Amino acid sequence: MFQSLILSLFLYFPEDKSEYIPAAISFAIFFVACIFTMRFIIKISKREAEKAKELEERIEQNEATQKNS
Template identity: 55%
Template sequence: MNLWILNEFLYFPDDKSEYIPAAIEMAILLVLCILVFNFFRRKARKDLEKTKELEEKILKEKQSLHNK
């Protein structure tokens, strides 16, 4: 690929203070991503426990019907 094409999309500011808003936004998004990831992990753990309880209940009902 021609490097001249890529140069039009790259912008590196001389004033490094222009990086501050991008760094703040990146930090906020990183924290949000971590929070959402942890939320899904907790939700999955709760759903797994509910599924195990339901499975145990069904197996007990099946065994009680089979024993009769």
């Protein structure tokens, strides 16, 4: 009895399927926003990786010139 009460709070399947339309629209909006956010994060990550690689190369060059002198 208690389990069916708990499940009835979370499971709601409306008879009128048009009630799914607002949920589908909000899902689509958030899904597109998630895709753009992930692409933005990947772009920034690649940019930061390039900066780190350049910094590493400069440090290696400085160490090499200090060893030679």
